[in-house]
Amino acid sequence: MEHSRPAAYNTRQKERLLAYLASLGDRHVTVNEIAGYFRQGEAAVGKTTIYRHLEKLVNAGIIRKYIQEEGAGACYQYVRQNRRCREHFHLKCEKCGALLHLHCPTLDRTQRHILTKHRFKINTLKTVFYGRCEHCRDQD
Amino acid sequence: MEHSRPAAYNTRQKERLLAYLASLGDRHVTVNEIAGYFRQGEAAVGKTTIYRHLEKLVNAGIIRKYIQEEGAGACYQYVRQNRRCREHFHLKCEKCGALLHLHCPTLDRTQRHILTKHRFKINTLKTVFYGRCEHCRDQD
DNA sequence: TTGCGTGCAAAGGTTTTGCATGGCA
DNA sequence: TGCCATGCAAAACCTTTGCACGCAA
Numbered sequence: 412m413e414h415s416r417p418a419a420y421n422t423r424q425k426e427r428l429l430a431y432l433a434s435l436g437d438r439h440v441t442v443n444e445i446a447g448y449f450r451q452g453e454a455a456v457g458k459t460t461i462y463r464h465l466e467k468l469v470n471a472g473i474i475r476k477y478i479q480e481e482g483a484g485a486c487y488q489y490v491r492q493n494r495r496c497r498e499h500f501h502l503k504c505e506k507c508g509a510l511l512h513l514h515c516p517t518l519d520r521t522q523r524h525i526l527t528k529h530r531f532k533i534n535t536l537k538t539v540f541y542g543r544c545e546h547c548r549d550q551d
Numbered sequence: 552m553e554h555s556r557p558a559a560y561n562t563r564q565k566e567r568l569l570a571y572l573a574s575l576g577d578r579h580v581t582v583n584e585i586a587g588y589f590r591q592g593e594a595a596v597g598k599t600t601i602y603r604h605l606e607k608l609v610n611a612g613i614i615r616k617y618i619q620e621e622g623a624g625a626c627y628q629y630v631r632q633n634r635r636c637r638e639h640f641h642l643k644c645e646k647c648g649a650l651l652h653l654h655c656p657t658l659d660r661t662q663r664h665i666l667t668k669h670r671f672k673i674n675t676l677k678t679v680f681y682g683r684c685e686h687c688r689d690q691d
Numbered sequence: 692t693t694g695c696g697t698g699c700a701a702a703g704g705t706t707t708t709g710c711a712t713g714g715c716a
Numbered sequence: 717t718g719c720c721a722t723g724c725a726a727a728a729c730c731t732t733t734g735c736a737c738g739c740a741a
Contacts, residue, residue, distance in 0.1 A: 530685035545670035
C-alpha cells in the first residue's frame, strides 16, 4: 500500500533533460548551459522546468550538485550507476574543478564513526569534499 | 616602508561589529542575524557596512566564513586566537535542515589522512556532510 | 581639510513561486 | 476528464556597487 504519492507523468521535457544529462559523461553543466542547449533547436525547455527537475534528480541520486563560487550558479553532473560502484566520497578541487573518487577504508571507518558516535547517517551520493588537489596546491 | 595602504579609520560601527562578533563565542551568525541585532536599539549598522567589514575581517583571519549552500546566506564565526577554536565540519540533515557542528578528533585524523595519503587539502569552510540526523533517521 | 567610512537605493545574480495554460494517462 | 507538468513573469534571495553625505584624523 502506497502513500499518496503523486502520479509523476513522463513528459518529453523530462526525457530530453535526462537524456541530455546522461550524454554529458563526466562533464559538469550549469543551469544556464542546460537552458542554452535547449533554447537552440525545436525542443525548448524552460529554466523553471530545469530547476524543478534538477532538484528531484539530485534527491533521487541520479545527478550530483556542486556548489561553486559564491554568487555563481551551481553545476550538475550525471552519476553513472552502472559500474561496480561501491559507496565512496568525492573530492572536488575548487581551483581546477577536478573530481576525484575516494575509495578508502579509512573513510569507511570515519563514516561508521559518525554514524555510531554522532548518530548521523551520511549520504555519500550528495556529500562532496571541497578543497585543493595535489597539483593546484603547489600553485599560488 | 609601507606600500600605499589606505588610512583605515576607527569608526564606532567597526568597533561595535567586532565587539558583537567576539561576544558570540563559538556561535555562527548570518548577515541577517547581525543586521537584526544592530537594527534594534540606538546603534544602527547597515548591511552594506556589515558586508564590507566582514570581508576585511575574513581576509585578516579574524573571523571565519562558511559557505553552506548556494543561494543561502553565509555563516560567520569569530576565531578566538587564544582558545581552541578548531576548524570543524558541518552535518546537514536533508530532511529537517538542521545544521550540526562536528568537532571531533577522529575527523581531524581523517582530514590529515586525506592530506597525506590522498594529497588533497580539504576546505572545511565549504565542505558539508549531507545525510540524516538522529531524529529524522527514525522517521520514514 | 582630506579622504575614508557609511548607508540608502539600485543593480547584479541565482533560484523560487504564482498562475494560466498545456498535455499525459 | 482529472490533475500533474510547463513556463512566463514576478518575486524572493543574497550580495555588490554608485553616490552623496558624514565623520575620523
